[in-house]
Structure formats: structure tokens, C-alpha cells
Amino acid sequence: KAGVTQTPRYLIKTRGQQVTLSCSPISGHRSVSWYQQTPGQGLQFLFEYFSETQRNKGNFPGRFSGRQFSNSRSEMNVSTLELGDSALYLCASSLANPGVGGELFFGEGSRLTVL
Amino acid sequence: KQEVTQIPAALSVPEGENLVLNCSFTDSAIYNLQWFRQDPGKGLTSLLLIQSSQREQTSGRLNASLDKSSGRSTLYIAASQPGDSATYLCARGGGADGLTFGKGTHLIIQP
Numbered sequence: 500k501a502g503v504t505q506t507p508r509y510l511i512k513t514r515g516q517q518v519t520l521s522c523s524p525i526s527g528h529r530s531v532s533w534y535q536q537t538p539g540q541g542l543q544f545l546f547e548y549f550s551e552t553q554r555n556k557g558n559f560p561g562r563f564s565g566r567q568f569s570n571s572r573s574e575m576n577v578s579t580l581e582l583g584d585s586a587l588y589l590c591a592s593s594l595a596n597p598g599v600g601g602e603l604f605f606g607e608g609s610r611l612t613v614l
Numbered sequence: 615k616q617e618v619t620q621i622p623a624a625l626s627v628p629e630g631e632n633l634v635l636n637c638s639f640t641d642s643a644i645y646n647l648q649w650f651r652q653d654p655g656k657g658l659t660s661l662l663l664i665q666s667s668q669r670e671q672t673s674g675r676l677n678a679s680l681d682k683s684s685g686r687s688t689l690y691i692a693a694s695q696p697g698d699s700a701t702y703l704c705a706r707g708g709g710a711d712g713l714t715f716g717k718g719t720h721l722i723i724q725p
Contacts, residue, residue, distance in 0.1 A: 534712070544714070545712075602648065603713060605657040
């Protein structure tokens with residue numbers, strides 16, 4: 500059974516550009532969540548999607564957005580990139596509905612570098 | 615604001631030792647507690663999930679316990695091996711805020 504797949508794995512952007520990251524969850528998982536990992540802040544929750552609807556959102560500015568498609572695949576977008584957005588962006592999928600407390604399975608991440 | 619603290623931040627032990635990693639959290643109203651390992655430059659690998667109604671979970675040489683009343687969880691690794699070297703993260707599941715992670719324990723097992 501394939502795990503969580505994230506693309507691209509690495510990318511370099513310049514300040515002011517935008518970026519879109521993609522995540523394909525484990526087959527049958529309908530809940531997808533996104534996390535940002537930086538050396539200073541550690542892992543921080545961005546948002547969670549279930550059945551194409553954003554169910555929960557972390558404390559990030561509106562430049563960070565996402566969506567989920569009918570096949571449960573998800574994308575996140577960051578507009579007007581800042582140097583501080585350089586991070587490893589991790590996607591996780593779960594079989595459980597949001598708020599139930601299911602086990603999360605993570606992808607390998609997309610490492611974004613903003614110059 | 616919920617917080618998760620992991621102690622120690624780093625640990626280096628000889629191969630074969632049994633060791634304990636600690637995790638504490640501030641809000642006892644948790645859904646679950648999940649332990650992960652992360653290898654350098656990689657994503658997170660789920661090790662153990664303890665639901666709020668459970669006291670412990672075991673998988674091979676790993677055993678994790680949960681004490682909601684004291685806000686603590688421990689990960690016990692038996693007979694450590696060099697391949698266990700990684701960063702170990704605990705995460706509190708509380709519902710609307712997703713998982714709240716600790717900063718991790720960087721573990722090195724010396725051959």
C-alpha cells in the first residue's frame with residue numbers, strides 16, 4: 500500500500516513568488532493535514548481538510564491556503580513568499596474523521612527554500 | 615495554549631542500553647498521544663499511538679505509556695541499536711488544533 504506522497508520534494512523560490520505543494524494521501528484516507536517544520540519553531544499545524552472542506556486551521560497568515568479535491572488529494576499554496584517561509588512542509592493523512600483522534604501518517608515533505 | 619515538552623533534548627548512549635524518553639503536556643483533555651521518529655531530511659514515521667482511554671502501547675522493542683492525570687508520556691526503547699538513532703517526537707492530539715508537537719529528543723546510539 501503506497502504511503503503519503505508529496506511533490507515536489509525540493510524547490511527554490513524567490514521572495515514575492517508563490518508556490519503550490521501537492522499531497523496524495525494513503526488510499527482510503529479522507530483526512531489530510533499540513534504542517535510546517537522549521538529549526539526555530541519546530542512542527543506547527545497549518546490546516547486540516549476532510550471531504551473537500553477545511554475543518555481546522557492553525558495560526559498562520561492568509562498567505563497560506565489550501566484545498567482538497569474529490570479524490571482526497573490536497574494542495575497548499577503560499578503566496579507572496581517571505582524568507583521566513585523557508586521550511587519543510589509536511590502532509591499527513593488519516594483514516595479517522597477530524598476531531599476523532601486518529602493516527603496520522605506523514606509524507607517525506609516538500610523542502611522549500613526562499614531566496 | 616497547549617504545550618508539549620520533551621526531555622532530554624539530546625541523548626547519547628552505548629548500544630544495548632535500555633532508555634526512556636519523556637514527554638509532558640499541559641492540557642489533560644487530549645484525544646491521543648502519538649510518538650514519531652524522524653531521520654535527517656526525512657518525514658515522520660509513526661511509532662505508537664495511545665488513545666486517551668489507554669495507558670500504554672507496545673510495538674517490538676518500543677513501549678509507550680500515557681498518564682493523563684500527570685500530563686506525561688514516556689517512550690521506552692529496549693536493547694537500543696545504532697539504527698535507532700534519530701529524532702523522536704511526541705505529539706498531543708487535541709482536536710481542533712491538529713497535533714501539537716514537542717521539539718523532539720535527538721538520540722544517538724553509539725556502536
